[in-house]
Amino acid sequence: MYQYHCLNQISDVGIQEFSEEYVPVSRVEDADAVLVRSASMHEMEFGGRLKAIARAGAGVNNIPLERCAEEGIVVFNTPGANANGVKELVIAGMLLASRDIIGGINWVQENEEDGNIAKDTEKAKKAFAGCELDGKKLGVIGLGAIGVLVANAAVSLGMDVYGYDPYVSVDSAWNLNRSIRHAKTVDEIYKECDYITIHVPATESTKGMIDGNAIGLMKKGVVLLNFARDVLVVEEAVIDALVAGKIKHYVTDFPTPVITGVKGAIVIPHLGASTEESEDNCARMAAKEIRSYLEHGNIRHSVNYPDSDMGFKGENTRILLLHHNIPNMLGQFTRILAEDNINIADLSNKSKGGYAYTMIDIDSEITQEAIEELKAVKDVLKVRVIR
Numbered sequence: 153m154y155q156y157h158c159l160n161q162i163s164d165v166g167i168q169e170f171s172e173e174y175v176p177v178s179r180v181e182d183a184d185a186v187l188v189r190s191a192s193m194h195e196m197e198f199g200g201r202l203k204a205i206a207r208a209g210a211g212v213n214n215i216p217l218e219r220c221a222e223e224g225i226v227v228f229n230t231p232g233a234n235a236n237g238v239k240e241l242v243i244a245g246m247l248l249a250s251r252d253i254i255g256g257i258n259w260v261q262e263n264e265e266d267g268n269i270a271k272d273t274e275k276a277k278k279a280f281a282g283c284e285l286d287g288k289k290l291g292v293i294g295l296g297a298i299g300v301l302v303a304n305a306a307v308s309l310g311m312d313v314y315g316y317d318p319y320v321s322v323d324s325a326w327n328l329n330r331s332i333r334h335a336k337t338v339d340e341i342y343k344e345c346d347y348i349t350i351h352v353p354a355t356e357s358t359k360g361m362i363d364g365n366a367i368g369l370m371k372k373g374v375v376l377l378n379f380a381r382d383v384l385v386v387e388e389a390v391i392d393a394l395v396a397g398k399i400k401h402y403v404t405d406f407p408t409p410v411i412t413g414v415k416g417a418i419v420i421p422h423l424g425a426s427t428e429e430s431e432d433n434c435a436r437m438a439a440k441e442i443r444s445y446l447e448h449g450n451i452r453h454s455v456n457y458p459d460s461d462m463g464f465k466g467e468n469t470r471i472l473l474l475h476h477n478i479p480n481m482l483g484q485f486t487r488i489l490a491e492d493n494i495n496i497a498d499l500s501n502k503s504k505g506g507y508a509y510t511m512i513d514i515d516s517e518i519t520q521e522a523i524e525e526l527k528a529v530k531d532v533l534k535v536r537v538i539r
């Protein structure tokens with residue numbers, strides 16, 4: 153039996169991926185796996201049972217990745233599974249910033265009792281006129297799953313699109329529309345574009361990247377869109393720029409006490425991935441990742457351990473070791489197994505940064521003493537045996 157805990161509401165489509173061997177539990181401490189969306193896990197204690205956390209979404213800044221790695225907990229996310237949902241809302245955000253759709257709808261609601269509303273509309277509407285996206289320059293910072301979709305959709309809308317991503321993956325590069333201009337520096341985006349949208353993860357190096365200096369380089373009347381994370385933008389600098397008319401609108405998916413209610417800020421309550429399709433895709437992918445790891449030891453889409461796949465666990469016993477990425481770990485494992493007269497049928501050893509993952513298939517049983525010896529090896533963080 154495997155036990156899982158959901159820290160947020162997770163789509164039933166994902167939960168249905170679990171077989172009858174999986175039971176929900178109400179406490180994280182009792183879980184083998186946790187499914188989470190945006191709930192913050194930084195202050196949580198995990199206990200010794202937890203083996204995997206699956207973030208049903210992309211951003212993992214709500215999870216203490218390093219602490220999890222040190223505790224031998226593999227953290228997964230679901231890359232790309234909600235990208236289309238976010239892309240569509242970014243396009244909506246650009247439209248809301250270009251034409252005063254919100255002001256216009258509010259006017260209609262305020263005048264709902266007006267028996268002459270059809271006639272009065274024709275007089276009032278000039279207050280809500282705007283501009284079109286066609287022909288405007290859009291800068292996309294971060295060309296991952298979401299950035300690529302936004303950039304390509306904007307091309308279809310007739311926009312002149314610039315993309316900036318110094319770490320762009322080969323897949324993303326292949327998927328980009330050929331007409332998208334390659335910005336070699338982020339400053340080029342700031343200086344050239346009428347609309348700027350950011351799609352980078354929140355990390356120590358990206359936090360506060362849109363600050364007063366960056367805004368200083370932007371065109372007067374620029375529209376800034378943030379569907380990535382609030383901390384990427386220095387909100388006080390944005391407010392100054394909104395007041396000065398330097399930024400026309402700041403469209404953000406992240407309400408904070410600082411930005412909410414500010415004139416010119418269009419604040420959406422984190423709805424980017426809140427579509428049936430995105431929620432189902434993320435939940436399904438997260439549940440599959442957990443099953444594959446718990447039942448077979450395979451890791452796919454982890455953000456703190458290397459991906460590693462030895463296929464379905466067959467008749468053999470599978471030993472899984474999560475450890476620091478340092479020399480002579482394999483030597484110690486194979487010595488312990490050899491001393492127990494165990495034959496290795498298959499082996500994989502993968503690393504990612506400071507952490508490594510070794511999977512060993514053996515064609516006999518392993519004694520509890522040998523397991524304890526493997527656990528006692530310095531720099532081993534967790535040992536699992538799947539029989």
Ligand SMILES: NC(=O)C1=CN([C@@H]2O[C@H](COP(=O)(O)OP(=O)(O)OC[C@H]3O[C@@H](n4cnc5c(N)ncnc54)[C@H](O)[C@@H]3O)[C@@H](O)[C@H]2O)C=CC1
Nearest residue numbers: 210211294295296297298317319351352353379380424425
């Ligand atoms: N509003 C919402 O509901 C959602 C928000 N997000 C946020 O959007 C972010 C991006 O999501 P995805 O596109 O799915 O992630 P992704 O991992 O596919 O793409 C991120 C891209 O940013 C690039 N990048 C990293 N640092 C950069 C820098 N300094 N300058 C330029 N590019 C840089 C990477 O090379 C990568 O191509 C997530 O980390 C998350 O914070 C994601 C999904 C839903």
Ligand SMILES: O=C(O)CCC(=O)C(=O)O
Nearest residue numbers: 189190209210211425426
């Ligand atoms: O689960 C959600 O609604 C949040 C999505 C998100 O921000 C992400 O995937 O990074």
